[in-house]
Amino acid sequence: MTATESRTAAPPDAPRASVPAQPGPDALPLLPEDPPRVGEFWLRGRLGANAAGYLYAAADETGRGAVVAMMTEGSADDASARDRFVRAVDELPEESVLAHNDSDDDDLALWVALGPLREDDGSSSAADERQIAERRGEDVLSAVLMDRVPQIGRVRGPDFRHYWENRRRPGLFRIWPLPWPAVLRPASRLALILSLLTMAIIMALAVLIAWLLFRNAPEVDPGPIIPDPSGTATVTITPTTPPPGSTGPGSPAPSGSPTSGTPTTTGPGPGPGTPNSPGTPVDPADRF
Template identity: 75%
Template structure:
């Protein structure tokens, strides 16, 4: 090899590829029986469910994400199942339990918010925290269901089954303050405002149409006759003026003679045909 010949260049060292982030499982939509909120956490979707409880993805008002494990209606009514839930939550690391309700609330289902979970930025760290919180929630519900207890001895007899496994609705919960309107998104707020404005316009249009139809309506004729306590009816007699150029005297209706003043009126009591002191035709009721 001569001195003028160049040595071959070594290929550049390849940079290690970034570890792809694990796929975060998508949450299913909430069902009508699911609570919209437990404690300070708003539920956004279901992650999983079994006979012991549900796993929800949730976040609080500050944007902190968590996985909420909540007991079902059947397991929440079993004192032994509640004890297993509390024991499983107590065995988790202290920093992993973000919040939980009081175990003494016998009328409510127990729940626990598990985290912490950072905001999903596409990194593997965020997905690992989410999967770890979900795995811890599954372990809590499995402790209630006792489906991971190792088998001791030989299998004999019928399979074991909890008496409350068919009652799989979410357990009872209490919401305070009420979720409306804090649970509404900006799009929902605009839809609500538009609906209220539309209802107001429809009501105003209905009132305007009613005014157009009835503002020129004439009063009912003849006016209703109201009997007096003396069993007589008062009739107002108004004289009529004959047209110009015709003779005769003004004519009146009734049994009283007409008066020369055309603007005067006479009242004539007319008996109603009932004896004095008798009851009215309706038995004392006034029309």
């Protein structure tokens, strides 16, 4: 149980002139599972939590402070718990509810921003406003959890427990507009700009070095033979002109030659070791 859960359940509007104002506890850092923003309020830290939801310290774009109560994923999936949250918000004073999301958003967790909170200048009135807003947020979450319902009769049997109490992660939320880069501080923005410039300079240097290394590289000659889809490669051969008086495979034979009109095979004939040549025994295996 957190510090905010252990406080007394006194009415939020009760007079407190005789009680010295104590500054509220510092908010704990947000976890990666916490939303950075709900509605128009940027979350600054956790103020408290129970099985029904979380209390966050928040502020809007103008710096107006608020306390945001948001349901967990377990309670947000229970229709009865959502109804109790809405009824508890409706019972709060109208001027204390700064904003809330629509109860018809069945896929989102319900939340409410409570305030108004002035800037924490160390005065007792600022501390009182913060404590009142936190107590109202606790009342809303307690109504969902039903842990302040008075006991009727004697206590018998096992204690009551909601089936969703183990699902304590923050409920689903929608962020729009996106939190980046509006949530960044000026120092963070400067660091981000410098890192982007450094990356751009490194990439430009890499391209320049690659160009200097390969600008004088000789071209590959001849080029690689790339086969076509049929699996054959096409090679272009440039014909050469035979010298005068020579007979080549592509030139016509002279008229009157005994070989005119008869194809001529140029080259050495079959050797003695060539199959089917004269004088070579026929291998029985070559018959088939």
